[in-house]
Amino acid sequence: MSVGLPGQKTFYGVPADESSVVQDGWRPHPVIPPSVARPRLVVVVSSAPRSGSSFLGQLMSSPRGALYFFEPFWFYKHLNNNKTAAPYNYTAASDLYNLFTCNLDALPPMFAERRHRGFIWRKPKVLKRNPSRAHLTSLCLSTSIRVIKTIRPRLANVLPLLERTDLDVRIIHLVRDPRAIHNSLVSRRHAWPQRRRNASLLCEDIRADLQASQSISSDRWTGVRQMYGRKQGCGAVEISDGSGSGSGSGEKIGSGSGSGSG
DSSP: OOOOSTTOOEETTEEGGGOOOOOSSSOOOOOOOHHHHOOSEEEEEEEOTTSSHHHHHHHHTOSTTEEEEEOGGGGHHHHTTTOSOOTHHHHHHHHHHHHHTTOGGGSOGGGTSHHHHHHHEEESOOOSSSOOHHHHHHHHHTOSEEEEEESSSOHHHHGGGGGOSSSOEEEEEEOOOHHHHHHHHHTSTTSOHHHHHOTHHHHHHHHHHHHHHTTSOTTTOOSOOOOOOSOTTTOOOOEEOSSSOEEOOOSOOOOOOOOSOO
């Protein structure tokens, strides 16, 4: 199913050659032209659970006039009847693009539903009790800084945003010592049960994310320094700092930014 601007083939609001498989379950609507929806600054916070990413997301969205989407992929478990499948890994880049450009009509209807909106839409506050999708879109478009904090898609599925030339994207990849993450999960009985029972899954996630970061082309990897600390409970992983030299020490495991323009 394709909708879009005249002469432009799109798939749920994203050019067909840049889209991924999208789950059925909602009806797409005409897209908002990127020229209208382009923000001045975009920030993505991507992290593992229990890493302090919620605090970082709040910090990054603290400027006045900022927009803050909290865990927008949380609703997928409702679309898939709480199955363990993770369809957001196939649609992360296109769904994030629609959020950043305020193309809310291309997202599942439950995103605008009151019972879910209060969890996802953190800032600015929606004053109307039952705002229309058009009102939410207008509110989104009025913001110049848009922050999305997400821990569900893997970094490899978020990085395609850096290749878009119509967005100025910064990706902050926050990584915490997996031993601390696991201890935190153990104290929360119902949180992330698979990773709570099997700590090696946390290490696999971290390795996959750090390896994915190496695929970024040099012209997108600007002003980036990435360090992996001591063994951190997962075994040593050496990561380049962007200049070709490895780094074997540091408290900050991962930090990345890239520009979608230029």
